[in-house]
Amino acid sequence: MYDYDLLVVGSANADLVIGVERRPGAGETVLGSDLAVHPGGKGANQAVAAARLGARTALLARVGDDAHGRLLLDSQRAAGVDTAGVLVGGAPTGVALITVDPSGDNSIVVSPGANGRLTPADVRDAASLLHASRVVSTQLEIPLETVVEVVRGLAPDSRFVLNPSPPRPLPSEVLAACDPLIVNEHEAKVLLGGDGAEGSVEGSVSDAPEDWARLLLERGPRSVVVTLGAEGALVASAEGVTRVPSVKVAAVDTTGAGDAFTAALAWRLGAGSSLADAAAYASRVGAAAVTRQGAQDSFPTAAEVEAL
Numbered sequence: 001m002y003d004y005d006l007l008v009v010g011s012a013n014a015d016l017v018i019g020v021e022r023r024p025g026a027g028e029t030v031l032g033s034d035l036a037v038h039p040g041g042k043g044a045n046q047a048v049a050a051a052r053l054g055a056r057t058a059l060l061a062r063v064g065d066d067a068h069g070r071l072l073l074d075s076q077r078a079a080g081v082d083t084a085g086v087l088v089g090g091a092p093t094g095v096a097l098i099t100v101d102p103s104g105d106n107s108i109v110v111s112p113g114a115n116g117r118l119t120p121a122d123v124r125d126a127a128s129l130l131h132a133s134r135v136v137s138t139q140l141e142i143p144l145e146t147v148v149e150v151v152r153g154l155a156p157d158s159r160f161v162l163n164p165s166p167p168r169p170l171p172s173e174v175l176a177a178c179d180p181l182i183v184n185e186h187e188a189k190v191l192l193g194g195d196g197a198e199g200s201v202e203g204s205v206s207d208a209p210e211d212w213a214r215l216l217l218e219r220g221p222r223s224v225v226v227t228l229g230a231e232g233a234l235v236a237s238a239e240g241v242t243r244v245p246s247v248k249v250a251a252v253d254t255t256g257a258g259d260a261f262t263a264a265l266a267w268r269l270g271a272g273s274s275l276a277d278a279a280a281y282a283s284r285v286g287a288a289a290v291t292r293q294g295a296q297d298s299f300p301t302a303a304e305v306e307a308l
Contacts, residue, residue, distance in 0.1 A: 008047040
């Protein structure tokens with residue numbers, strides 16, 4: 001019997017958000033809105049999103065002993081996340097600098113801070129937490145060697161979900177554990193050796209999302225999900241590739257929508273849903289999230305998802 005439906009191992013950042021009429025080019029200065037500070041980070045976002053949906057959720061992360069760290073802990077507890085695995089100290093809390101344009105698109109620069117100090121030893125010390133979790137989800141805003149240690153510390157029947165963001169080459173040990181590997185268009189192309197990836201050959205990656213899914217599956221994951229924004233998603237496994245339609249909404253801010261999608265999908269998989277059904281549910285959760293400003297503030301409850 002698992003104590004948690006989902007354990008998220010990952011980053012916790014303070015999101016510093018400014019609205020702009022357009023994002024600046026190189027060497028350009030533009031004026032923006034008043035600065036807004038929100039709790040964020042891909043790990044913390046996923047934990048809050050899952051807890052809002054009703055999942056028994058825990059977070060393993062590291063924050064600084066500062067005001068941003070306290071903001072993050074407060075937001076986790078308010079959502080119902082178990083924060084026993086959140087470590088404090090070692091560096092300032094991570095910060096994400098986010099600009100959002102009128103269409104809702106965003107650009108993000110992350111200073112990892114304490115996230116970079118979440119070590120493999122921290123994961124080993126949290127072995128009881130990993131073994132108590134039905135599904136374990138992580139991302140790449142923490143050191144890659146820490147993600148590897150998560151894979152090695154999984155309980156035999158636990159399911160591992162990875163969103164490789166920001167994308168980088170992954171060891172075969174990690175890829176083989178992914179069930180699923182969840183990527184957007186940019187992440188898919190980088191992992192496949194295109195889209196500006198080091199050593200890539202221009203034009204070497206197909207423009208067809210179905211091809212991305214199949215090629216990624218050949219790299220070793222047990223299953224793959226490719227998110228396509230307003231075009232929905234693709235799910236791929238040994239059974240084949242399936243399109244999952246999107247839910248049409250008026251986007252206000254896309255910040256955190258991918259994290260909400262990942263959290264919802266991981267939770268529904270742990271509850272026994274098929275990959276396609278879990279992705280369809282996650283698409284509704286992601287759609288609800290983009291209709292509101294911010295990351296964690298935008299995440300819906302299960303009742304709100306059903307209403308959508």
